[in-house]
Amino acid sequence: MAIDWKQYDPKPFFDELIAKPGKPRKPAKPLTDYLSSLDDTEIQSRKTAADSAILEMGISFTVYTEGENIDRAWPFDIIPRVITKTEWERVTRGLEQRLTALNMFINDIYNKQQIFKDKVVPRYVLKQSKNFREQCVGITPPHGVWAHICGTDLVRDGKGDFYVLEDNLRVPSGVSYMLENRQVTKRVFPELFESSSILPVDEYPTQLFDMLASISPRPQDYPEIAVLTPGIYNSAYFEHSFLAQRMGAELVEGADLVVGDDDCVYMRTIDGLERVDVIYRRIDDEFLDPEVFNPESMLGVPGLMRAWRKGNVGLANAPGAGVADDKVMYAFVPEVIRYYLDEEPILPNVPTYLCVNEKDREYVLDHLDELVVKPANESGGYGMLVGPHATKKQRAEFAQLIQKDPRNYIAQPTLALSVAPTLCGDDIEPRHLDLRPFILQGVRTDVTAGGLTRVAMRKGSLVVNSSQGGGSKDTWIVDEEN
Amino acid sequence: MLSRVAERVYWMARYVERAENTARMVTAFHLLALDMPKSVQLSWKGLVEVTGNDELFDNHYQREDERNCVKFLLADADNPSSVLNSLRAARENVRTTRDLVPSEAWEVMNELYLFARDEIDQGIGKRGRFEFLSSIIQRCQTLTGLLAGTMSHDAAYDFIRLGRNLERADMGTRQVDVGALKLLKKNNDDPEPYEGLLWTSILRSESGFQMYRQHVKRRINGVDVVRFLLQDKAFPRSVTHALTQVQDALESLPNNEVPLRLVIQARRHAMNASVDELLAEDGLHDFVDRLQQDIADIHGANAETWFLAAPAQAA
Numbered sequence: 001m002a003i004d005w006k007q008y009d010p011k012p013f014f015d016e017l018i019a020k021p022g023k024p025r026k027p028a029k030p031l032t033d034y035l036s037s038l039d040d041t042e043i044q045s046r047k048t049a050a051d052s053a054i055l056e057m058g059i060s061f062t063v064y065t066e067g068e069n070i071d072r073a074w075p076f077d078i079i080p081r082v083i084t085k086t087e088w089e090r091v092t093r094g095l096e097q098r099l100t101a102l103n104m105f106i107n108d109i110y111n112k113q114q115i116f117k118d119k120v121v122p123r124y125v126l127k128q129s130k131n132f133r134e135q136c137v138g139i140t141p142p143h144g145v146w147a148h149i150c151g152t153d154l155v156r157d158g159k160g161d162f163y164v165l166e167d168n169l170r171v172p173s174g175v176s177y178m179l180e181n182r183q184v185t186k187r188v189f190p191e192l193f194e195s196s197s198i199l200p201v202d203e204y205p206t207q208l209f210d211m212l213a214s215i216s217p218r219p220q221d222y223p224e225i226a227v228l229t230p231g232i233y234n235s236a237y238f239e240h241s242f243l244a245q246r247m248g249a250e251l252v253e254g255a256d257l258v259v260g261d262d263d264c265v266y267m268r269t270i271d272g273l274e275r276v277d278v279i280y281r282r283i284d285d286e287f288l289d290p291e292v293f294n295p296e297s298m299l300g301v302p303g304l305m306r307a308w309r310k311g312n313v314g315l316a317n318a319p320g321a322g323v324a325d326d327k328v329m330y331a332f333v334p335e336v337i338r339y340y341l342d343e344e345p346i347l348p349n350v351p352t353y354l355c356v357n358e359k360d361r362e363y364v365l366d367h368l369d370e371l372v373v374k375p376a377n378e379s380g381g382y383g384m385l386v387g388p389h390a391t392k393k394q395r396a397e398f399a400q401l402i403q404k405d406p407r408n409y410i411a412q413p414t415l416a417l418s419v420a421p422t423l424c425g426d427d428i429e430p431r432h433l434d435l436r437p438f439i440l441q442g443v444r445t446d447v448t449a450g451g452l453t454r455v456a457m458r459k460g461s462l463v464v465n466s467s468q469g470g471g472s473k474d475t476w477i478v479d480e481e482n
Numbered sequence: 483m484l485s486r487v488a489e490r491v492y493w494m495a496r497y498v499e500r501a502e503n504t505a506r507m508v509t510a511f512h513l514l515a516l517d518m519p520k521s522v523q524l525s526w527k528g529l530v531e532v533t534g535n536d537e538l539f540d541n542h543y544q545r546e547d548e549r550n551c552v553k554f555l556l557a558d559a560d561n562p563s564s565v566l567n568s569l570r571a572a573r574e575n576v577r578t579t580r581d582l583v584p585s586e587a588w589e590v591m592n593e594l595y596l597f598a599r600d601e602i603d604q605g606i607g608k609r610g611r612f613e614f615l616s617s618i619i620q621r622c623q624t625l626t627g628l629l630a631g632t633m634s635h636d637a638a639y640d641f642i643r644l645g646r647n648l649e650r651a652d653m654g655t656r657q658v659d660v661g662a663l664k665l666l667k668k669n670n671d672d673p674e675p676y677e678g679l680l681w682t683s684i685l686r687s688e689s690g691f692q693m694y695r696q697h698v699k700r701r702i703n704g705v706d707v708v709r710f711l712l713q714d715k716a717f718p719r720s721v722t723h724a725l726t727q728v729q730d731a732l733e734s735l736p737n738n739e740v741p742l743r744l745v746i747q748a749r750r751h752a753m754n755a756s757v758d759e760l761l762a763e764d765g766l767h768d769f770v771d772r773l774q775q776d777i778a779d780i781h782g783a784n785a786e787t788w789f790l791a792a793p794a795q796a797a
Contacts, residue, residue, distance in 0.1 A: 057585075058577070058592040232578050244581035251581040256484050268485050270637060270788045271736045 003036045003043070003428050008421060010430040014160040016081045016420035027478045028082040030195040032421075035079065040426060043078075047423060050078050050188045059180045060238050074177060075471040077422050078188055081433065081453045085199065085479040091154070091162055091437070092447040094346030097337060099150050099439045102167065102324050104340040106146040109323055110136050120339045121332045124356070128376065128407055129329065131170070131322030133285060135292055135305055141318045142215045143443055148316040149208070149280075150439045151175070154347075154451075156418035163350045163415070165434065167333070169317060169325040171282050174452040175204060175438045176239040177472055179246075181452070185474040199449040199477040204438070205246035208280075211442035212247075215314035216277040223277040225249040226267060228257070230283045230299045240282050249280070259303030265313045278314035279304075285319050327410050328354060328376045351413060355406040364402065364411040368395045371411040373402070388414055417462055420473065422455055432456045434464050435475065450475035483637045487582060489789040490575045491638055494583075495645030497572035498591075501565045501598075502622035503653040503687075504555055507532065509615045510686035512608075514679060515548070522676055526551035532656045533563050549606065557602045565618065566602055569595045584632045587625060594621040643731040644784065651724035651748075652777050657687055658711050658721075659770035681707045688719040708766070709757045721773070725749040728780065741783040748776035 006022035017028040024032040035043070051073070059074040108115050109126060116123045126132055151172025153165040182201050186193065209225065216223035229240035231253050244251035256267050257276065266273035281288065287297040289304040307313045323329070331352040337345045353360040353371070364371060373385040385398045402409045419430035437451030453473040454464035464470040507529060515524050527546040530539045533555065542560055543550045556565045573595040576588050583591075598618060604610030605618075626646070633639050681702050685691040688711060697714065698706050714720040729745045732738050751773055760766045 055596065056589050056593055058580075058588060227581075232574075241578070241580040245585070249581070250484060251487075251579075252484060253486070256486055270483050270485055270488050 002039050005032055005036060008428060008430070010419050010421075012158065013416055013430065013432070014156055014158055014418040015430060016083075016156075016418055016433070017079075018421065025082070027084045027196075027480055031080065031082060031192060031476075034189075034192055034195065035428075043423065044426070046188050047078055050076055050184050053184050053187045054180075057180065057183065058238075059177070059184075061177075061235060074180070075457070075469075076181060076184060077431075077455055077457075077471050077473050078185070079421055079423060079428070080185060080189075080192075080474040080476045081420050081435075082476045082478055083450065085477055085481075088449070088477045090346065094162075095152055095437060095439050095447050096445045097341065097343060097346055098152065098164065098167070098333065099147065099441050099445065101337040101340045102150070102169065102333070103145050103147055103441060105336045106169075106321055106324050107140060107144045108340075110139060110146075110320065115336070115339055118339070120335050121329075124407065125328050125332065126323070129323050129326055131285070131320070131326060133320035133323070135309075136318070136320035139309060139318075142314065143441075145215070145441050146318040146321040147324070148211055148215070148318075148441055150441070151436050152439065154435045154437065155350075155415055158416040158418075160418065162347060164333075164347050165350060166327070166330060167325045168436075170284065170322040171317070172436070172438065173236040173239050173282075174436050174454075175448070176242040178438070178448065178450070178452040178475070179204060179242075181472055181474040196476070197479040199479065201449050203446075204448055205243060207440050207446045208243065209247040209249070211440045211444075211446070212249075212278045212280055212314065212316055214442035215316060217311055217314060218277055224267075224275060225278045225280065226252045226257070226276050228252055228254070228279050228281040228283060228301075230254075230287070234282075236282065243280070250276075252276075252279075254283075254297075254299045254301050257301040257304075259301060259307050263303070263307050263310050263312050265301065265304065265307050276313060278316065280316050285322065288315075288319060326376050327352075327374055328356075328407070331410060350415065353411040355402050355409040355411065360411075361402065361406055364409075365399055368399060370413065372414055373398055373409055373411045376408050376410060386414065420453075420455070422457070422471070422473075424457070424459075429459065431459070432462050432464070433473065449477045485788055487579050487638070488641045489785075490579045491583070492641040492645040492784070492789075494572045494575035494579070494591075495642040496649040497568040497575065498622050498625060499646045499649040500563055500653070501568040501572065502619055503650070504533065504563070504565050504568070505615045505618040505622070506689060507657070507687040508552060508555055508605075509612065509619070510683045512611055512615075513686070514683035517679060518676065530554060532653075532659075534656065535561055535563055552611075553606050556605045565605075566598055569598050582638055584628065586632060587628045590621065590625045590628055594618070594625065597621065637735060640731040640735055641788075644728055644735075647724040647727040647731070648777060648780060648784075650719060651721050651728065652774065654688065654711060654719065654721040654724060655770050655773050655777070657684055658708050659767055677704070678702045684711070690717055690719055693717050705758050705761055708761065712752055712755065712757065722749060722752050725752060735788070737787055741780055741787060744776065744780045744783050748773065748780060751776060 005018060005024060008018055009021045010018055017024055017032060019025050054073050054076060060072055061074055105115065115121050116126065147169040149172060151168040151174060154162050155165050156162055179201055212225050213223050225247065227240050227244040227249050229237060229251060241251050250267060252267055258266050258268065260266055265276045267276050283299050286294045287299045289300050289302060290297045291302045292305040305319065308315050331354055334345045334349055337343060353364050355361045355364055369387045371387045375383045385394060417432040417434065419432050421428045422431040433453050433455045435451050435453050438448045440446045453475045455471045455473055456462055456464050457469055457471045511529055518524055526548045530536050530551055538561060539554050543554065554561055554564065558564045561567060573591050576583050576591045580588050601614055605614040629642060681704060682691060685694050685707060690711060694710050698710055700706060710717065710720065712721050715722055717723055725745055725748055729749060732742045732745060755769055760769050
């Protein structure tokens with residue numbers, strides 16, 4: 001039996017493909033029509049084809065606690081998500097605007113601190129930031145850019161409007177899966193690429209290479225670029241090697257690099273030592289240089305910060321860029337955009353209550369059963385309270401925590417995240433999803449066509465992390481005029 | 483090219499070659515066993531001895547029967563050289579050099595390992611063994627061909643050739659040594675006529691039967707077979723040919739003095755041996771021992787020259 005879209009009801013959520021039962025959205029129509037022309041066996045055989053393509057292509061992610069079996073096949077839903085080009089162009093402008101302002105903000109933080117002097121952002125926000133790096137004060141990296149690669153998490157609410165959920169300015173991951181998802185879809189549904197005009201995503205590695213080359217201290221045709229990975233046990237190792245391969249860059253570990261007496265960075269090769277110009281580092285600040293940060297770090301390179309401060313090596317992202325992505329800073333980003341660019345933000349923030357403000361705090365304490373409360377400096381969902389799902393006791397505990405240390409807590413309304421049709425066993429059901437586009441900034445700014453769509457595979461769940469049962473979808477930006 | 487990467491692709495090539503050689507050897511012996519009359523007892527343990535892991539085998543198994551020996555050679559988790567472990571190690575080495583190895587080659591490597599892992603029982607049982615092993619050999623060859631045909635023949639590729647041919651030379655010497663002497667359980671009633679079959683089987687282990695026939699126009703006999711496997715210049719699986727390839731790969735690598743000197747010496751040892759004298763005087767075993775030491779020394783020199791990322795001083 002084929003899919004009957006009349007039986008598919010996403011209510012009460014906004015659905016990416018289906019406006020209401022039996023009525024697909026216009027850009028998604030070729031896709032939904034095609035899907036309903038397939039019978040169950042055909043759908044299942046496409047699913048099987050996708051699974052085996054993923055296994056053969058070795059698309060994996062790593063789970064820490066599994067002993068020997070360290071890489072797992074990437075979870076993928078075969079039904080793509082569709083966004084129109086017109087809508088995406090607006091999102092693109094919003095993302096460019098946001099990252100431009102954030103980089104001006106970071107550069108200001110490490111230099112004049114004018115925004116604090118003008119009292120647009122209160123100074124306490126900086127004082128409590130875990131990701132502020134004193135060692136970076138006084139530095140202006142090439143083009144004034146600190147966060148060269150940004151992964152911004154977007155969600156849609158019940159009306160279908162995009163909101164920024166968070167900016168990842170340190171070492172955002174996921175872009176390789178965006179690229180591989182497209183490869184898999186091309187293998188599984190080649191015929192769909194004939195009926196829709198889907199923007200390609202392949203340019204990313206080239207753009208990444210060009211961006212990295214643009215921050216090289218030695219302007220030359222062939223800068224030596226390296227991707228610095230913590231090693232094969234890191235959950236994103238697949239991505240590190242994938243990107244190095246696509247860029248033709250060296251994939252290095254800390255032990256492959258050495259900083260010389262001339263404060264330049266070299267890698268150990270079969271010919272001896274060779275100079276490195278730019279490092280796309282995929283390890284956190286704290287582990288970057290044991291001379292400056294965590295002295296126990298085995299992952300980093302002693303002297304790397306010295307080389308960077310002298311301008312002898314480009315680092316992307318720059319150390320200390322994370323100062324602008326904690327959850328309290330987030331609340332101020334709309335103000336940051338207005339301050340530096342004198343423009344209205346194109347993409348709105350999710351409304352955020354700062355518990356340090358008395359009025360906000362009162363509201364939060366009164367509405368704990370409706371809100372999501374997050375600590376300012378944790379990531380990955382640690383120490384969070386999801387009001388509607390929490391017990392009375394948990395809410396009482398959080399009320400106490402907030403009163404004790406209001407600066408450390410923010411709260412946001414629980415969002416009615418959008419959904420999209422997802423293959424669950426034999427059926428097509430609505431599942432919640434988000435979207436992580438990637439933005440590159442060097443001399444110029446580029447945004448991916450779409451991004452990585454992550455899906456919460458469990459019914460009703462909002463957790464999209466792949467380590468917790470999340471899946472992913474190919475994301476199509478469709479040009480309706482072609 | 484990074485030293486660490488050089489080391490990984492070198493080992494990748496060694497492990498793939500090891501898996502393929504083991505698969506070839508078991509295939510040949512499997513076919514031989516089917517030909518032998520019931521009265522002749524074949525020693526499967528001899529195959530284990532070829533790989534040099536007999537002590538490990540003795541620690542884990544009581545009975546030296548066909549099933550245990552084949553299981554040990556193909557699947558045993560404790561045998562670092564088992565086909566499955568070799569392929570796992572090879573895959574891990576490719577996985578960690580995916581930035582450098584062509585992605586098609588990674589896919590073939592990945593599928594090869596997954597195939598071996600999922601179908602290994604076919605290889606242990608008698609019925610599916612031939613098909614399973616043929617597929618392993620074929621897939622190893624596909625990988626070798628893909629690397630030759632799609633990867634730039636640069637330093638990385640030289641390290642692959644280096645690893646593959648050194649492993650091949652090593653296995654070749656083992657075949658020659660343990661092969662004919664121990665495959666028949668020493669038994670006074672051994673009928674002579676089966677010696678021919680045994681040498682044929684050893685040739686088949688190295689896929690050399692047909693080539694031997696074309697190049698050595700005499701009936702199969704020990705001296706000619708050993709000479710062919712040790713000294714033939716044209717046959718790609720002979721020890722001399724493999725060492726020539728090692729030399730060739732070494733020549734284009736930087737700082738190659740020590741390994742190059744060692745391989746030229748090893749090759750001379752292999753070429754200059756007088757096989758009929760060695761066989762007549764029971765000197766073959768000692769000779770092969772020395773040759774294996776030569777090969778181990780080449781490996782040591784490779785590691786010392788390129789792999790050990792000694793904390794070098796920057797300019």
